[in-house]
Amino acid sequence: MVRFSLVAVLALSSAALGLANPVEYQVSLQEDDTVHTNDKWDYVNCGNPSDPIQVEKITVFPDPPQPGKDLTVTVKGTATEVIEEGAYADVEVKLGLVKLLRKRFDVCEEARNANASVQCPVKPDSYTVVQTVALPREIPRAKFTVNVRGYTVDDGPMLCLDLHVDFMKKPFLKFGW
Numbered sequence: 695m696v697r698f699s700l701v702a703v704l705a706l707s708s709a710a711l712g713l714a715n716p717v718e719y720q721v722s723l724q725e726d727d728t729v730h731t732n733d734k735w736d737y738v739n740c741g742n743p744s745d746p747i748q749v750e751k752i753t754v755f756p757d758p759p760q761p762g763k764d765l766t767v768t769v770k771g772t773a774t775e776v777i778e779e780g781a782y783a784d785v786e787v788k789l790g791l792v793k794l795l796r797k798r799f800d801v802c803e804e805a806r807n808a809n810a811s812v813q814c815p816v817k818p819d820s821y822t823v824v825q826t827v828a829l830p831r832e833i834p835r836a837k838f839t840v841n842v843r844g845y846t847v848d849d850g851p852m853l854c855l856d857l858h859v860d861f862m863k864k865p866f867l868k869f870g871w
């Protein structure tokens with residue numbers, strides 16, 4: 695479970711930084727910045743409009759995520775200023791109120807290790823990043839919250855995301871009634 699969280703969160707957070715193909719348009723979020731994707735996962739862009747990384751959209755496939763299957767995460771975002779070596783992300787994974795993991799990641803190092811097509815320094819531009827991770831079968835049937843707080847090399851705010859993923863089984867089968 696912990697390894698999944700690290701890889702998936704890094705796919706989301708470093709994807710917004712290191713990133714592959716330019717985006718030709720921008721999508722605005724709802725007024726409260728909460729993006730409801732379905733009843734199994736969602737995210738809140740808790741950053742400020744002045745943050746150097748602006749996440750515009752996150753999609754996953756399959757939707758909803760399923761333990762034991764590959765998860766492809768697509769992040770569309772914009773870097774509004776240069777992201778230099780030394781940028782980092784603090785990641786916290788919680789199960790309810792219980793903290794399962796709290797770790798700091800070097801964003802540029804993670805981008806290098808993932809063989810991202812764009813490396814630090816990341817120039818201002820719009821990007822789309824696609825990252826696939828294998829979800830272990832052993833993910834507990836529970837609801838998780840993942841908080842990602844990204845910071846520039848100068849310790850200024852860079853990015854803020856709160857992700858919610860529900861791996862609980864549905865109690866009844868859907869029969870289309």
